[in-house]
Amino acid sequence: MKRVAITGMGVISPVGNRTTVFFSNLMTGKSGVRRMTSDFSSQLSVKIAAEADFYPADYFSKKQIGALDRVTLMALAAASQAWEDSGITLAEEEKNRAGVYLGTGMGGSPSLDELFVQLYKKAASRVNPLFVPKIMSNAPASHVSIRYGLSGPCLTFSTACSSSAVAIGESFRQIKSGYCDVMLAGGTECLLTYGSFKSWESLGVLATEDPEDPSASCKPFAKDRSGFVLGEGAALLVLEEMEHAQKRGAKMLGEIIGYGSAADASHIVRPSAAGQARAIRLALDEAQIGPDAIDYINAHGTATAANDLAETQALKEVFGKRAYAIPVSSTKSMHGHLLGAAGAVEFVAAVLAMTNGAVPPTAHLRVPDPDCDLDYVPNRGRTGVDIKTIMSNSFAFGGTNAVLIARAL
């Protein structure tokens, strides 16, 4: 069994398009949630979103922008940061043992939306020939593999809100079991379209806008929580077999030591504390550590009534009394729910907590819920904290629970 190092990270998010800015904004409780800039928002009851201030023209040529959906452009921008961050170069013969695993919930949604407008609104008899390669969910992973010439396995995982956590976990297994030496792993999501908002709105899980401050609308673990805010973004990590990384003197951001994957197998949307607990235990078992070893947990923390309660119960079930001593925060309170990209963006936040010795807060937690009584790091981040081991949770619609554990090196 091989060891797996994290040697590079990149992020495109509603709170920053570089890991440094991203983390410093999280630490100051800065929220990327705001009144939407899209003109269709007048036809929605939910008018808030966590939009990424991402302008493709800053990164790409006209040809690339015309040929690629925004979901792919974000993935490529995050990949480029991660690749540069890692300082890695691969010899031709090494590229066969380097792969790309990405997670996405909906793939090329903006292009899909454009297609429907052309078909149903404009009654087009023929449509742009690039729609298929733009919309297909595997486009982001494929374009990343093309960009870096990575000819190992190139896969796309779609498990709703845990997609990119799954992608990272499966990449960890690829390296651990010796199939690959390098993996670019993470996720991307870009579905702030009219159809998407209408659908999510109808489900009743989106946060009602805070009347005093729209940016404070997502309140995980609080008594006055009302759901999540949709966001867009991407995060990619370079994962490397430990000896491969050591040989080239790579900077080590951490080591992935556990991945728990377990299905609720109970309900298509309602979470199960038992299913979540199972995934947490599997991750701890693989990491060969007990509950006492975890120093920080980045929660799934969607701020729905159901999730936050189930997650609290799951943590108590696994950690017992120790649960009360572990700082647990939901950074979704600030960057929003990035769906397929959430797992990766939040894992990046957790690794940054470890490398910075700082715990980001759960923002907007002003009214505590007696049923959610753990230490959620309310409102103010903490610096000067010794964080050796972190856990990141992702619990999805459909029931795929993914838990990742990493430790400092």
Added chain:
Amino acid sequence: MDTFQRIKKIVLEKIDVQEDRLTPDATLEGLGLDSLDRVELMFSLEEEFKIKIPDREVTIVTIHDVVNVIDKLAEEQHGEV
């Protein structure tokens, strides 16, 4: 605007290239367009000129070829350019 100018305008919207490189003998391949880019360019030209470029093999190598094909099809398909 004549056919050549209208084609240049579309190409300039799609790729980052200096306008003075878009001469009649510039080849599509030389401008960096691969087969997928060509398919997409043809679609945009069909929309612009309101013509249908047949799926059968049409020889288009240079911008001059594009002008000729469009002029010919526009005349055939709606008696004007």
